[in-house]
């Protein structure tokens with residue numbers, strides 16, 4: 115098996131200012147399927163091509179943002195190994211018992227120097243998709259309900275100590291750096307696109323003074339046509355759009371950035387390049403990010419909201 119250790123982004127828990135309004139958005143407008151509710155009132159959802167029990171967890175809170183980001187690992191031995199290596203590096207780790215998150219095994223949690231809580235887990239109940247696992251159907255109506263992304267794909271997080279974050283992800287967790295942006299007139303990497311797979315990226319970071327911030331949670335669309343269809347559905351539901359539809363130069367993905375009812379930014383994203391651990395990362399300058407179209411190929415400019423609006 116080529117993919118070992120950290121396999122993929124598995125879940126995020128998002129804070130909603132009005133939980134039921136959030137559920138109506140993520141279920142009925144975005145088109146995720148509700149797969150459970152727990153005793154704490156949290157609501158669990160998955161996208162149509164996901165087969166584990168959930169990828170998005172929503173909870174009621176008095177401020178928006180991200181509680182934690184979870185990655186699935188190949189086996190429980192990986193949890194022991196990563197726990198030892200993270201502790202050797204001076205990071206505090208915590209074990210959260212199986213079942214605390216619905217249909218999910220034990221989680222190993224630690225806080226990044228950027229202020230974000232990352233979790234690793236090896237088990238989550240396989241619930242399958244509506245296609246079936248044997249002779250799958252070519253189509254089910256679930257693919258067309260709402261915006262209907264295939265999966266939760268990645269998140270972009272804002273916080274300090276991005277250099278330490280790069281070191282932890284690459285040296286300990288086995289990620290590779292796919293692309294990065296250097297700060298103005300400097301060699302310092304201020305933004306990182308990191309992969310545990312050969313997708314365009316699995317998690318990204320931008321340097322920011324306030325710790326633990328969320329820029330966006332991204333959902334993968336089957337095609338750029340479906341991103342345009344998403345724009346129509348956003349307009350029909352009066353969803354506030356930040357940028358797009360356009361293409362990012364960084365990752366080459368088609369994109370819309372928009373806001374959920376609590377003000378958390380989400381992305382509908384399609385295509386994008388592939389990355390491999392043996393390839394040198396693609397380097398962008400600060401000018402490349404803005405005028406070079408790294409952020410927005412169509413408009414080739416920095417958008418003020420990109421640097422200032424986070425939850």
Ligand code: M3P
Nearest residue numbers: 362364365367383408409
């Ligand atoms: C993504 C993506 C920027 C590129 C962002 C890329 C901010 O969000 O999903 O590919 O320049």
Ligand code: FE
Nearest residue numbers: 270332381383
């Ligand atoms: Fe993104």
